[in-house]
Amino acid sequence: MSEPFIPFVKPEIDEETIAGVADVLRSGWITTGPQNQKFEAALSEFVGGRPVRTFNSGTATLEIGLRIAGVGPGDEVITTPLSWVATSNVVYEVGATPVFADIDPRTRNIDLDRVEASITARTKALIPVFLSGLPIDMDRLYAIASKYRLRVVEDAAQAFGSSWRGKRIGAFGDLVSFSFHPNKNLTSIEGGALVLNNEEEARLAEKYRLQGVTRSGFDGMEVDVLGGKYNLTDVAARVGLGQMPHLERFTARRRALAQRYFDSLRDGAAVRLGVELPVADFENCNWHMFQILLPLDRLTITRGEFMAELKERGIGSGVHYPPIHLFKLYRERGFGPGMFPHAERVGASTLTLPLFTQLSDADVDRVAAAVNEICERRAK
Numbered sequence: 465m466s467e468p469f470i471p472f473v474k475p476e477i478d479e480e481t482i483a484g485v486a487d488v489l490r491s492g493w494i495t496t497g498p499q500n501q502k503f504e505a506a507l508s509e510f511v512g513g514r515p516v517r518t519f520n521s522g523t524a525t526l527e528i529g530l531r532i533a534g535v536g537p538g539d540e541v542i543t544t545p546l547s548w549v550a551t552s553n554v555v556y557e558v559g560a561t562p563v564f565a566d567i568d569p570r571t572r573n574i575d576l577d578r579v580e581a582s583i584t585a586r587t588k589a590l591i592p593v594f595l596s597g598l599p600i601d602m603d604r605l606y607a608i609a610s611k612y613r614l615r616v617v618e619d620a621a622q623a624f625g626s627s628w629r630g631k632r633i634g635a636f637g638d639l640v641s642f643s644f645h646p647n648k649n650l651t652s653i654e655g656g657a658l659v660l661n662n663e664e665e666a667r668l669a670e671k672y673r674l675q676g677v678t679r680s681g682f683d684g685m686e687v688d689v690l691g692g693k694y695n696l697t698d699v700a701a702r703v704g705l706g707q708m709p710h711l712e713r714f715t716a717r718r719r720a721l722a723q724r725y726f727d728s729l730r731d732g733a734a735v736r737l738g739v740e741l742p743v744a745d746f747e748n749c750n751w752h753m754f755q756i757l758l759p760l761d762r763l764t765i766t767r768g769e770f771m772a773e774l775k776e777r778g779i780g781s782g783v784h785y786p787p788i789h790l791f792k793l794y795r796e797r798g799f800g801p802g803m804f805p806h807a808e809r810v811g812a813s814t815l816t817l818p819l820f821t822q823l824s825d826a827d828v829d830r831v832a833a834a835v836n837e838i839c840e841r842r843a844k
């Protein structure tokens with residue numbers, strides 16, 4: 465292959481950030497400290513002044529979000545079966561039980577009708593996921609939460625920079641969890657942030673983040689909650705801070721690339737043969753990923769073989785995600801095939817195409833041409 469390889473994702477880190485990281489390393493203070501304070505302040509400003517606390521992952525923020533919401537043994541938490549497995553693993557981590565509600569096959573996000581139908585006397589909280597950065601109907605979500613007095617921990621891991629009717633995700637609602645994993649729209653290498661409702665919750669988040677410790681004066685220390693070790697290093701926080709000024713450009717670039725995918729796929733062979741494109745939302749969605757659904761019953765190859773053919777053409781791709789309820793851990797807890805047919809169909813046929821800020825228009829055209837060509841050559 466003479467053309468350069470196109471990965472499906474790649475973070476963009478500028479020289480100012482790299483120099484800033486070197487300064488942190490030389491400063492003598494490399495773990496949680498002044499860079500985290502600055503990062504938290506920048507994040508708080510981004511979400512309209514709500515309190516924000518940083519953590520070392522978007523999994524930690526979800527788990528601590530559930531703890532702050534008072535979720536524990538005996539409680540049920542309703543979430544989607546089509547997400548990164550962290551979304552529901554954290555429910556088990558806090559001793560509660562995940563209850564899945566199937567997705568809307570059009571948006572691929574949790575179906576709020578099914579959420580409402582799944583509420584029981586034990587339901588304590590909802591974890592909606594905004595897959596690929598596409599929000600759900602946030603007005604309806606919070607109407608349901610308030611009607612049934614439920615807490616919400618938004619798994620907005622993929623939705624940093626997304627909005628709902630002109631309001632940023634994170635700037636409203638209950639607890640909101642972001643991830644800054646390298647694949648996400650803004651990265652701190654690893655990391656996450658939890659948006660909280662008030663200073664009391666923020667102090668509780670700080671305790672859960674570091675062994676339940678509260679310090680006072682020069683030598684005072686108390687522990688009154690069982691906390692863990694989830695703090696973010698200043699090296700990581702400096703990377704996140706360096707990304708913040710670029711977020712608007714990142715999001716705009718991703719939207720433009722997604723638009724180009726639509727333009728180059730919409731009338732092509734792949735769509736004619738049954739490839740399904742995502743919802744074309746250029747208002748709310750931050751285009752964290754671009755996923756097509758393959759018409760596997762109309763192709764002579766499997767998804768894995770499709771990915772191998774893309775790779776031969778120098779193109780990386782991914783799968784986000786296999787349905788959670790079909791993993792062994794979940795099957796052993798009573799879930800199984802046939803329970804959430806929409807999530808199963810989407811999970812079995814979804815394919816993530818390359819989308820990142822430094823992807824060129826020509827790269828998108830190359831990927832779209834390859835998808836069209838493979839579909840045509842491998843049609844039944």
Ligand SMILES: *Cc1c(COP(=O)(O)O)cnc(C)c1O
Binds near residue numbers: 593619
């Ligand atoms: C990335 C992700 C997480 C977990 O974030 P980490 O920072 O990797 O722990 C949780 N939920 C969703 C939907 C994600 O995409």
